Each structure stands twice: as C-alpha cells, then as structure tokens.
Amino acid sequence: MLPLLNLVPVSKFSSFHQRAYQCFSSATSFLQKDTNFSTLFNSCVNVNLTKQLHALLIVFGKSQNVVLSTKLINLYVTLGDISLSRSTFNHINKKNIYSWNSIISAYVRFGRYNEAMNCVNQLFSNDLRPDFYTFPPILKACVDFDDGKKVHCCVFKMGFENDVFVAASLIHLYSRFRVLDVAYKVFVDMPVRDVGSWNAMISGFCQNGDAAGALGVLNRMKCEGMEMDTVTVSSILPVCAQSEDSVNGVLIHLYVLKHGLDTDVFVSNALINMYSKFGRLRDAERVFDQMEVRDLVSWNSIIAAYEQNDDPKTALRFFKGMQLVGIQPDLLTVVSLTSIFSQLSDQRVGRSIHGFIMRHEWIEKDVVIGNALVNMYAKLGDMNCAHTLFDQLPRKDVISWNTLITGYTQNGLASESIDAYNMMEECINIVPNQGTWVSIIPAYSHVGALQQGMKIHGRLIKNSLYLDVFVATCLIDMYGKCGKLEDAMSLFYEIPRETSVPWNAIISSLGVHGHGEEALQLFKDMLAEGVEADHITFVSLLSACSHSGLVDEGQNCFDIMQKKYGIEPSLKHYGCMVDLLGRAGYLKKAYDLVRNMPVKPDASIWGALLSACRIHGNAELGTLASERLLEVDSENVGYYVLLSNIYANTGKWEGVVKVRSLARDRGLRKTPGWSSVVAGSKVEVFYTGNQTHPKYAEMYRELRVLSAKMKNLGYVPDYSFVLQDVEEDEKEQILNSHSERLAIAFGIISTPPKSPIRIFKNLRVCGDCHNATKYISRITEREIIVRDSNRFHHFKDGICSCGDYW
C-alpha cells in the first residue's frame, strides 16, 4: 500500500487525500454508538486518518473490541507505523490468537525477527494455541535463527504440515538453508498443491542457482495443468537471465503478455533485468516504457541496464528522469551511479557521490556500497583514494579485497597488487574466490612470478577451480607470459573451450612468442569447433600476425573481421594493423591507414607508427607522427624516448637535445629501464647503469670476457643504440651496462652452466643487446629467454626465434 501511495503524482496526491478525508468526515459526522465501524477502515488512507478513527473508537468505548483493535494493528502496519501497531496491541486486555498473529506478522513484515520471536515465546507461554495462521510468519522469521527444524517439529506435532500456506513457508525456509532435498520432500509429500506451493519450490531452486531444477518443476507444473502466475514468472525470469536462456525468457514474456501479467511491477522489473542481461536494451526499455506503475526497482533496473551495457550517458538520463518523478535513490541506485561516473571518468561528480554516501551513512549500512566506491576510485585511476577508503571500510569482505587487488593490477601496479593479496591471505576470515584468482594471477604474470603463479595453480587443482574458464584463461595467459608456452598449451587442451575466452588467450600467447602460423591454425581450429570469434580474437590474431611479419595474413584477417563477422574495427585493431604494416616496412601504407581511419587516432596509433619509423629509420614520418602524438598525449614519456631514439639513430643530435629538453621542460622523466632474472627461487632486478650490486665486479668481468669472445665471432657493437653523444669507448661501456645485459651476466654467474636463463625487461629490448644475446647464447650454450614489454625472444645456438624481426 505504502509504495503505491508514493507513486501517485504530487498533483493528484492531495486530491486523493482530500477525497478520502471528505469521505471520512462525512461518514464520521453521523456516527452513533451502534455504528458498524469496520466500514470506516477503508477510508483510512494515511496514519492521521487512522489516528482519528482510533480516537473515535476510544470515544465510543470500542477500544477493547478485539476485532476492531486487530484491524487497527494491521492498518497501522500497512501504513508503515509499527510502533502504533504495537501500542494498539498492548492496550488490548483480552488478546486472542488473531491479535497475536497480527502483531507477529507485523514484526516479520518489517524484518524485525527478534521482536517477532519474543512475541512467539510470549504466545507459547500463554494458554493460547497457535493456529494455521501463526506458523507462516514464524517460519519466515526462522531464516535468521537456526531453529527452523524445531519449528518444523512443532508444526508437525500440531498437524499443520498439510496446510498449503504452512508448507510453502517450510519449503521456503529449507531452501533458504540450502537443504533443497528436505524442501523437495515437503513439496512432494503435500497432498494438495496450489500455485503458491509450486512457486515456493521453483523459487527454492532459483535462489540456489539451480536453473535446471527450477525448469524441471516448472515443466511438471505445466503438465499438471497449473497456470503460472506473476510470482512464478518473476521467480523464473532471473534464472533465464542468469543461464542466458533467451528462448525460454522470450517465451515467458509472450506468456506474460497473453495472460495480462505485465501489469505486475515485479514481472515487468524482472523482464527489464532479463533483457538487460541479454544486452537487449531496446526490449528492456520497451517494457519500462509500457509500465503503468514504476517503483524504485523499475528505475534502478533500467539505470543498471544501461550502466552495465556501457552506456553511462543514457543511464544518467534515466537517473534524472527518476529524480524528476520524485523517487528517492537508494543504495542500489548509488551503486550504479558510482559505476556510471567511473565510466564517464568524472572525478568531480564521483567525489560528490562519495560525499552523498557519507552523509547518509550508507557505508556502515552495507559492504556493497563501500566496495562500489573503492571500485570507482580504482577505475578513475586514483589508487591512493581507493586504498585510503579501503582502509576505512567498517567491514571488508572478499570482494572488497578483490576490488583493491584488481584496481592495482589494472592500474599497472603489479607489486602493490601482490602486496594487497599477501595482506588478504593473512586475514583468517577471508576466503579467496574466483574473483581473487582472476585478479592476482595477472599481477604475477605481469612481473613474471612464475613460481608464485604455479603455487596458485597447484592450490586450484585441489578444488578443481582451474577448470573455471576465467581462472584457467588467466593461468594460460600467465604460462604464456612467463615463457612456458607448452604448459599454456596443455592447460588449454584440458579445460572447457566453448567460448572465445580461452582461445583468445592462447592465440595471443602464441603471438607474443612469435608463432604466428600456429596462432592462425588455432583460429581455424576454433572456427571448426564452432566457437564464435569476437573482437578480442581479432586483436590477438592481428597482433600475432604483426609479431611474425605475416602481412598478407594479417590484412586478410582484418578484412574478414569486417566483411564476414561484421565487427567494426576498434582503435586496438587499427593499432595492430599500423604495427603490422609499419614493422614490415610499409610505412606509407600504415600512414594512409591512419589518415583514413573513421575514428580519431589516439596515442597508441601514432605510437605504433612512431616505433615503426624508429625501426626503419624514417625521421621525417617519425617527426610527423610524434607531433600528432604529443597533441593527443603529451604526458607519456615513452614517446619522447622513441623520438629521441630516431634522431640518435640517424645522427641528428640536435634533435635529441631538443626532444630531451622538451621532456624536461614538461617535467617528465624517463621510465627507468629495468630487467629481472630468475636465479633459483629468487628474482633479481637490475637497473640500467646500476653499479651498486654486490656482485657487480664479477658480472662486469664476465661481460668483458664475453665481449672479447663475441668480437672474435664477428660481433660489432651498434652504437646507434647509444643515445648519449659521447666517445666510442664510452659508448661500449654504456651498452655493457644496459639492464638486460647486467641481468644476463648475473644469470650466467649464478646458475648452473648450460641451464636456461629467463629475463624480463619492462621496456623493449635494445637492438644491440638483442644482437649480443645471440652471441652469448652460442658461447655459453645456454637458452636465453627474454620477455620485453612487447614479446618473447628465445635465443638458442646464436639465433633468435623472432628472426630479428620485432
């Protein structure tokens, strides 16, 4: 009743009340002692009128009439005032079972289960005998207590078990306690079932996520000739949404229309949510448009629909519409808002939502809202705020931790992410879940922490979670990124692969290892197994072609992606194509592609072109690309470095000086280059030019010896990779102190002879170091695996797997 009142437009609201008041006044002006007061209750549409009626009952000496008092109790509850219900109840001298039932169900309706149970205990200590009506509310209250079984025994002893209302409550209770077999037993033992009994059983399965069970019961219901009602439909629709069963979902929608169930708010809300999950926003909006009455859930649902389907602007428009009709946002509205403003990258409004939440003290109320805020700050790239807020959360659950860990990983702060994960593992009450694994494994991949990643893999094997497609995909990616391509492959063949997700990961792994042909073959296999390619598949594929110099194949993929799959190329796809053409030396073609793009090229596109210019020493186009680049992103220092590289390689030292001073003026500093090497179970990190390592002298000696041997075999240092304008012998010294060279030297002196060396570099590997590593692999008879920010290089017997093409 109450929410309905809220929905009456303000203009109509007053006349609605006026009418009720007139009705009430004209009825009460002729009151006599023997009036039938019951009829007056219908006019009491608000608490004030009810209070007046209450006063009249007292004046006419009817306040001890248990029938009228019980009516009052119920009326006050309907109007939302439980304390008036309670005082009315207290004033009855001779309470009967009706009044007890009313006050108990009143408390249950308000979720005040403790008080409901107190009443129950008082009732039991009186001489009154509970009846059929007493138990359903009690059973509902039992979800907060563990004595459901005790109440069931009581129900059983009193012979109420066969009452359809009591049985439905029992089914509901056992479902809530996740003992579906007992719930099902109650259900099948019922001698007579009404639609409510079927609904209780169906929703029991639904709320335990058992779609098949729910649909099974629904089917039987149909066979027995029982028609679905609004409750059945609103229980089953979320299941269709969750199991992506659009066939049944749409069939049920047709049923709804045919039987006129669409006037029910619950049904329409469930339909909106279902269509939203299917990504069918037009259908969701049509349902919303056709609703006669919309409540808070309807608005929240349509807002969330657009928010979750990446249309924050429309979501915001609906939020404004909601404010316009005077519906107050609740916690869930605000959760959507946090996501909307992180999608819109709107820091300012994001902060104001934070303020709004603080003013309403909602952080204390529900952990979800705090998590949503942490997530918002993380998505806005402000990990300081995210972490501060996280520390202040009054309650943290596993999702709070996952949000923090993911935030760090996605902002490229892998070691902070790992720190957060380690802190989480110290909390005894937090159990990591799927979300934890998919946020921590990528962090391990990022820093190449293979050992830790494998430890998690081992842990996941025990609970079979490694078969979860998302977790497994992270593991595949990790093995790929840590150089264990065979392990990535064998895991890939172990797991279910009906969706594109694991395929994309393995194709991308093959790509960064330079196995373009195999990547193309896997793409064919994927299609042969009937798996549909998506836009990410093509990013992986195009980048695989690019790494292997498969220009024609890449071009072909780019074409069929649009023509056969109808996928519009995104910036990522264009980036891959520019990279593919540029690296292969088709600089003009690459530039033409950029000029004719229907979308505005961003920094990554110009960056790809610029790095192609560096490879092919085209200073002219390089300068042009970098000019465009600095227009769209003048903050990224990497691009200044690339341009200064081009100038250095072409001997234009004045250009180098110009770029450097430009970067300096803008307060940008070069990202320090570092390389790490795995020695035993430890990971050692080296910075370029770092001479403070305890074993530096030993490493440097090793490098001198190697250098002499390399020169005998024909190695000539390539000084164009030295950016400083210094003397020749100093240049050699500089090359020898590159971080990747230091890491290799450390690997050689601290691991057994002929064992493989694994190196990670945060930037791209230097060209001279690449050449030198080939010689080193031959001299030391070692396999050297270098992963740089772009791809893998496997050095063996003096050659590199990338064929010097990178």
Place this chain on the structure above:
DNA sequence: GTAGGGTTAG
C-alpha cells in the same frame, strides 16, 4: 479481523 511463494548489487 489474521497467513505463504516474487524483481535490482559491488
């Protein structure tokens, strides 16, 4: 005069 089974989340 009183009762059951239903929709939205990080």
